[in-house]
Each structure stands twice: as C-alpha cells, then as structure tokens.
Amino acid sequence: MDPGPAMSINNPDGRLLSIVVPCYNEEEVLAETLRRLSETAETLEARGLKVELVFVDDGSRDRTRELLRRYAASDRRVRMLGFARNFGHQLAVTAGIDAARGDAVVLIDADLQDPPEVIAEMVDRWEEGFDVVYGTRTDRPGESRFKLATARVFYRVLNRLSDVPIPLDTGDFRLMSRNVVEVLKSMPEQDRFVRGMVSWVGFNQIALPYRRDKRFAGESKYPLRKMVRFATDGILSFSAKPLQLSVTLGVLSSLLAMLVIVYSLAMRLFTQEWVPGWTALMIAVLFLGGVQLICVGILGEYIGRIYREVKRRPLYIVQETRDGTTVVRPAEAGE
C-alpha cells in the first residue's frame, strides 16, 4: 500500500481531515461507501491533505462490524469503533467526533445519500477560513412523501422555537474545524442533537447546497420511533418554549374564566335562570383552573433554568483573542 503524499508544499504540516461515518446495519452499502470515500480521499491527498476514515459501528446486528474490522486491518486510512449496543445515530456521530484526530472533521452518512464528492468543496470553504460548512439539501429524490413532509414541518417548527437559528433542511453532513470540534467535545449534554449544537457554537459558518441522493442500498435505519425521539431531542434541547406554554395557557384560561365568572354572576343576580350551586361551582373550577396553570407555568420557568444549568454547556466561546499584534486562535494557543 502506498503511503500517499503525506506532506506537500501547500500543506507543510500535513493537515489531517477526519471523515466520521456512523453505521447501523449497513452491510449492503459499506463496500461501496468505502470505495467512494477512498476516491475522495485520494483527490484530497493529491492536494496535500491527509485523510482518516473513522467508522463507528452503532451496535449493528448484521455483518457491519466484521466488514469494518476487515477494512481497518487492510486499509491504512480506516479506523473503526464498535459500540456495545445500538446507541443511536447522534451518539455514534458523537463518538466519531471524540475519536477524530483531524484538523477538520466531516460527518457523513454511511448510505451514500450525501455524495462524498461534495467533501472536496467543503474543504475548499474550510481552506478559505470557514469553521463550519454545512450541506443544505436542495433536492431529496427517493424519499417517502411522509419523510419529506415531516422533515419540512420539523425544521420549520424547530426554527420557530429554537433560541439559536438552526439552518433549514440541513442534516449532519458537514465539515467542522478543530476549534468547533473542541467546543462540541466540551458540551457534555446527554440528549444530543448534533446539528443544533454545531449551530449554537457559532464561528464562521456557511451553507453548501447539494443534491441528496437515494440511499445506495438497504432501508432507512430511522424508523418512526427514532424520528420522534430525534425531533423531541431537537426541540427540547434548543427551546424552553414548551415549558412556558402553560403560562400562556394559564393567562388565556384565566381571562376566559373572568368572562364566564361575570356571566354566571349576572345570571345568578339578574335572572331567574339559575341552578342552585352552579355559580359557585363555575367560579371555583374556572378560577382554580387558571391559577393552577399559571403555577405550573412558574414551575416550568424554574425547571427551564434548572435544565439549562444541568446541561453544563460552556457559557461562552472565545473564537479568537487579539494579543498585541498577533491573533491567537484557541486551538493553536492550546497546543
């Protein structure tokens, strides 16, 4: 096996690019995925980069593990991590990011829906100085209507609710610089919604439109159950608004209660059409209903704060510091 042009004039320190590939029961696609990724790696190596492929087997029940072991033994670029059970796509991606040694890390699905050739364009943007290059899907052929419609609604609702803008129609296919990766690694939250976390980090981010292909082989590994879990994580990790819902509901129902209270008092006092006990009952039910919802809302506010606290995200992220005339970037400063 040839060692490849590790060093070049363009890339004197031999910058390394890590490509992270989460895999769950992907035996049918892996050989082709490795072939396409290796082609991309060769193009990049011709430009003087080094490339490592980090495959994460998320507790597959088919031959994925066995294939990956074989590739890791025979292919100098391949590294593999195997989970003890299925932990889910987002945790597989997280493990890959943690293990990656590159100066930049690319996340890509194993099923070739995200064309590996786009990685070269991502690297161009990175070399221009961008820290995050995220792929935005212009077209998604071969997906069910249901998936397209739910995805469309999900990204729009998420964006409405989220405290940070999360780009529409953007998956995990993206390149991140070492600076961003280090910040991600310092975010120890349990329910991880990686694409939102990357948006939250900031730095210089840019969209790269691309056409999403059909899955190369096999079926989606995201059944409805996993999609719901994923969407819930996305919304709850990036928004405390659902918690505040009861305040709004409480205020609305209290206002409504006021009207009905006035109405039932009027009925009682000025007409003959009243049933014994009804007025008092209505007032008690409506008043208490409103008060309860408002109290739940107040609890929600506190829980929201506890929630943000226990997530232990860094409070702020320094992108660069100017120190006299030199610009010290955190990653370099830390070396």
Ligand code: UDP
């Ligand atoms: N995946 C994973 N663990 C899971 C489910 C999926 O690592 O529990 C991987 C899967 O192998 C693929 C990527 O996550 O590389 C995206 O999954 P898939 O293509 O099935 O999702 P879809 O494109 O249908 O949303």
Ligand code: MG
């Ligand atoms: Mg897919």
